[in-house]
Amino acid sequence: MIELMHVTKNFSEVIGVQDLNLRIEQGEIFGLVGPDGAGKTTTIRLMLGLLKNFTGKITVLGTENIERIKGRFGYVPQKFSLYQDLSVLENIELIGALYGVKNSEIQEKTEKILTFTGLWEFRHRLSGNLSGGMKQKLALAAGLMHKPEVFFLDEPTTGVDPVARREFWQLLYELNKTGMTIVVATPYMDEAELCHRVALMKDGSLVSCATPNQLIENYPYKILSLETPMKDERVLGDLLKLIVLDINSFGEKYHLIVKDDKVVKKAIQDTLVNHKIAINRLEETTPCLEDVFVAIAHMGGDK
Numbered sequence: 001m002i003e004l005m006h007v008t009k010n011f012s013e014v015i016g017v018q019d020l021n022l023r024i025e026q027g028e029i030f031g032l033v034g035p036d037g038a039g040k041t042t043t044i045r046l047m048l049g050l051l052k053n054f055t056g057k058i059t060v061l062g063t064e065n066i067e068r069i070k071g072r073f074g075y076v077p078q079k080f081s082l083y084q085d086l087s088v089l090e091n092i093e094l095i096g097a098l099y100g101v102k103n104s105e106i107q108e109k110t111e112k113i114l115t116f117t118g119l120w121e122f123r124h125r126l127s128g129n130l131s132g133g134m135k136q137k138l139a140l141a142a143g144l145m146h147k148p149e150v151f152f153l154d155e156p157t158t159g160v161d162p163v164a165r166r167e168f169w170q171l172l173y174e175l176n177k178t179g180m181t182i183v184v185a186t187p188y189m190d191e192a193e194l195c196h197r198v199a200l201m202k203d204g205s206l207v208s209c210a211t212p213n214q215l216i217e218n219y220p221y222k223i224l225s226l227e228t229p230m231k232d233e234r235v236l237g238d239l240l241k242l243i244v245l246d247i248n249s250f251g252e253k254y255h256l257i258v259k260d261d262k263v264v265k266k267a268i269q270d271t272l273v274n275h276k277i278a279i280n281r282l283e284e285t286t287p288c289l290e291d292v293f294v295a296i297a298h299m300g301g302d303k
């Protein structure tokens, strides 16, 4: 459905993406995951045919002539790009007209899509007055007016609260059930876990591409989950000097990344006891995608 072969795109001296090889299958929810500057937006814009002067080959829906098939895409860009001084309804009707939806169909389609996205009751509100989550739903609604086969979404939930994010993903799942292929860029690991497959990107390169479960299974280290009220950075430093490869902290919870959990566990216990630090919990736990990503980002990964 979408294939990138050895694609490199530079912006003057800056690398956008480098020697990127990707294959996205029809019907997938495919995640482009990585920190700011990883190359996610560049990848999406290349697939949309919006960037020229790249090397390599890009095929979308069976053609390299992406210009010709643009009408089969939906796109939610990173920045809200609809008219803030038009109402929800006016924006959607305008988009419908721009996409050439027949006048006789616009009304029915608008109602259906705004109902689907939960925006019907807000249809008379100015778009500029919507909450962040509603704005993103409106951008999604706009992208649906011409029934796309592939929907590209660039960090669609950035800055949106957790409940609205969950609702937004529910909509993506509903759309995917109808057979729509979804390509979504996200910096959030919890969203990456919702994708069928993810491409982990860093500095313009693909670091790993697999299902979330495969990425977790291939994780080469052990994780010890430590729960402690300690706040002392020096203790963390001592742990790191010991045998711990890295520490991811989640409030009072720490994920200690180690090579061998049994030997290390004892050494960690001893260190904390020496520092008179309480241990509420210290046991092996399965890594989450965030651990995988941090390992890849900090330790060179499994290139």
Ligand SMILES: Nc1ncnc2c1ncn2[C@@H]1O[C@H](COP(=O)(O)OP(=O)(O)OP(=O)(O)O)[C@@H](O)[C@H]1O
Binding pocket: 011, 014, 015, 016, 017, 034, 035, 036, 037, 038, 039, 040, 041, 042, 043, 155, 204
């Ligand atoms: N039009 C441009 N001109 C110059 N440099 C660019 C341009 N677009 C992207 N870049 C650079 O290319 C690299 C990849 O950027 P890109 O926007 O694709 O990353 P990203 O993963 O989407 O990050 P973000 O979440 O910050 O958008 C960055 O170093 C960025 O500064």
